Amino acid sequence: MTLTAVSAPEGSHFEFDEVKTAKGSKTLGQVPILVWDKLDAMRLYYTEEGVLGMMDGTSPRVSYQGIARRMKLQGKSDDEIAQAQLEFRPGTRVVGAPTPVSRATKAAKQAAEKVSGDTIAAFLEKVAKGEISEEDLAALTSVNQ
Numbered sequence: 001m002t003l004t005a006v007s008a009p010e011g012s013h014f015e016f017d018e019v020k021t022a023k024g025s026k027t028l029g030q031v032p033i034l035v036w037d038k039l040d041a042m043r044l045y046y047t048e049e050g051v052l053g054m055m056d057g058t059s060p061r062v063s064y065q066g067i068a069r070r071m072k073l074q075g076k077s078d079d080e081i082a083q084a085q086l087e088f089r090p091g092t093r094v095v096g097a098p099t100p101v102s103r104a105t106k107a108a109k110q111a112a113e114k115v116s117g118d119t120i121a122a123f124l125e126k127v128a129k130g131e132i133s134e135e136d137l138a139a140l141t142s143v144n145q
Helices: 039-055 060-073 078-087 100-114 117-128 134-141
Strands: 012-021 026-036
Touching (some): 012 060, 060 078
């Protein structure tokens, strides 16, 4: 395990922990993860608004793991990963209105969980290539009839 040259803020430290990808089946190895030891230090670092935003959203650890996973896949160093975690600022949770694309994405995911994902992918590829028209789809689903 390598130590990082990046210093953690007062009231926190970096621990090395394993991160995985591919639904936990592929390890990316040990990476630095920022761990907070003192709530007051975290509040000073992120502000009260930032901490409250975290409480209504994704936990800091999950955010840090996501940063580490993405950057490890990009071949970034432990120091770059640690620095990115320090630069992370929590956002506010925004629930947007569903769009046709988001509804289609959700439906494709649900369908792939019910039947062969490869079959669904092949079907969607045919739609994307224009081999299945919007009219063909409407006839299959009784939409706009």
